[in-house]
Amino acid sequence: MLIDQRHLPGDxxxxxxxxxxxxxxxxxxxxxxxxPAIGIAAGFGVxxxxxxxxxxxxxxxxxxxxxxxxxxxxxxxxxVNLAWAVDRVVAAASGCLTIEESRQTTLSVAQRIARDDxxxxxxxxxxxxxxxxxxxxxxxxxxxxxxxxAGYGTALGVIRSAHAAGRIREVVVDxxxxxxxxxxxxxxxxxxxxxxxxxxxxxxxxxxxxxxRIDVAIVGADRIAANxxxxxxxxxxxxxxxxxxxxxxxxxxxxxxxxxxxxxxxxHIPIEERSPDExxxxxxxxxxxxxxxxxxxxxxxxxxRLVSGIITDRGVARAxxxxxxxxxxxxxxxxSARQASA
Ligand code: MRU
Numbered sequence: 001m002l003i004d005q006r007h008l009p010g011d012x013x014x015x016x017x018x019x020x021x022x023x024x025x026x027x028x029x030x031x032x033x034x035x036p037a038i039g040i041a042a043g044f045g046v047x048x049x050x051x052x053x054x055x056x057x058x059x060x061x062x063x064x065x066x067x068x069x070x071x072x073x074x075x076x077x078x079x080v081n082l083a084w085a086v087d088r089v090v091a092a093a094s095g096c097l098t099i100e101e102s103r104q105t106t107l108s109v110a111q112r113i114a115r116d117d118x119x120x121x122x123x124x125x126x127x128x129x130x131x132x133x134x135x136x137x138x139x140x141x142x143x144x145x146x147x148x149x150a151g152y153g154t155a156l157g158v159i160r161s162a163h164a165a166g167r168i169r170e171v172v173v174d175x176x177x178x179x180x181x182x183x184x185x186x187x188x189x190x191x192x193x194x195x196x197x198x199x200x201x202x203x204x205x206x207x208x209x210x211x212x213r214i215d216v217a218i219v220g221a222d223r224i225a226a227n228x229x230x231x232x233x234x235x236x237x238x239x240x241x242x243x244x245x246x247x248x249x250x251x252x253x254x255x256x257x258x259x260x261x262x263x264x265x266x267x268h269i270p271i272e273e274r275s276p277d278e279x280x281x282x283x284x285x286x287x288x289x290x291x292x293x294x295x296x297x298x299x300x301x302x303x304x305r306l307v308s309g310i311i312t313d314r315g316v317a318r319a320x321x322x323x324x325x326x327x328x329x330x331x332x333x334x335x336s337a338r339q340a341s342a
Contacts, residue, residue, distance in 0.1 A: 002041060004031045005147055009188035017041075020049040020068045027075040027082070030179065034148015035222045035258055036117045039081030042072040043110035046089040050106040053099070061099050065090050065106070077270040078231055078299045079222040080260040085113050114150045120255040120313035121152035128158030128218070128253055128311040132167045136215045139205060139243075141174040142233035143185035144220025144253065154220045154253040156189060158311060163195050170196045172214060176233060177202055178278040178296060202235050209246040217243045218311075221254040228304030228321025229266025234297055240306040249308040256312055256332055259325055266301035274298045 004015045006029070015031055017023045023045035026032050032041045049068030055061040069086045076082060092109040096102040132138065138159060145156035152160060162168050171190055176182035183199055190197040200208060208214050217239055223231045230236070230252050243250035263269065276294035280286060288294065310317040310325070314332050317324035 002032045020045045024071050024075050035079035035081040036149040039085035040114045042082050043085040043089045043113045045072045047106040047110040050103045078272045081257050084257050117150035121149050121157040123313040124253050125157035125161030129161035132162035135169045137170045139172045139214045139217040141219050141239050142176045143181040145189045147185050155218045158253050172198050174202045206242050216249045218251045221252050221258050223269050224259045225263045225265045226261045227265045230302045231269040231299045234300050237300040237302045240302040244306050251309050253311040272298040
């Protein structure tokens with residue numbers, strides 16, 4: 001079951017996905033969105049495929065799981081969490097000897113991914129809150145909140161923890177065209193939590209920075225390359241350039257599951273192209289001439305030289321990122337190995 005985010009903030013509707021196709025459609029249509037949240041949903045999609053498979057032999061069940069994995073992975077290409085979660089659930093099933101064991105294992109691994117993500121968000125909040133100055137006015141872009149994760153959020157996790165520590169004066173939220181995740185979702189989440197929020201248009205960010213109204217910018221991520229280049233919602237790169245021009249720290253908050261050490265830099269990150277209709281309409285209302293050509297890249301890549309720090313569930317990485325990110329992974333593998341042997 002997931003919140004159908006297309007209807008927020010007006011309507012809080014819960015959708016029940018009863019098939020892997022329904023999960024894939026929910027991801028494709030942004031009913032569920034945000035890198036960790038689509039990974040979690042896709043993980044449950046594989047578990048549903050295991051539940052629904054009519055296979056009588058484990059090998060045949062595995063064929064069904066591979067088919068489900070391909071369907072889910074094809075929905076959205078940029079967030080690495082999606083493929084990461086799908087592969088993790090399918091890999092867990094590969095060690096099972098019976099169909100029933102495969103069903104139980106896929107479900108429990110999907111549940112663990114969701115539980116771990118919530119814990120990661122709280123850890124990101126704890127690591128990031130001390131980076132937020134006292135009485136801070138924080139700019140954020142898109143929605144890297146509870147809605148985009150298992151709960152609490154990444155960038156909004158840092159903001160929530162900083163708010164609990166009494167450090168937040170105001171959160172300034174970019175509306176985030178074309179789909180308005182900032183206006184619809186981030187503004188709603190912050191209001192629900194009683195955190196002071198001011199909504200601005202995307203093109204007002206430079207003005208607010210120039211007037212000294214922003215102390216720090218913080219965003220989430222869909223994929224981070226080995227050198228620290230960050231893919232996030234379209235417009236993030238612009239925020240980072242503006243932050244640098246105004247000497248404002250620009251932080252990225254994301255769990256290790258968003259970091260893709262297999263690609264050297266951001267030029268290798270696939271950028272999702274979405275329907276031009278999202279540009280030519282707002283909330284279903286056409287705002288552009290019928291025959292105008294429009295392009296709609298959903299993400300952009302911020303070069304790591306513009307990033308002041310990457311706040312992960314395992315600590316804060318600083319430049320040079322090729323070394324600091326690799327070190328976080330080494331430590332995380334070590335501590336998982338220690339936990340397994342304890
Ligand atoms: O297209 P979306 O809404 O899925 O894009 C989401 C973002 O860009 C978020 O900032 C990112 O996934 C982090 S969510 C914790």
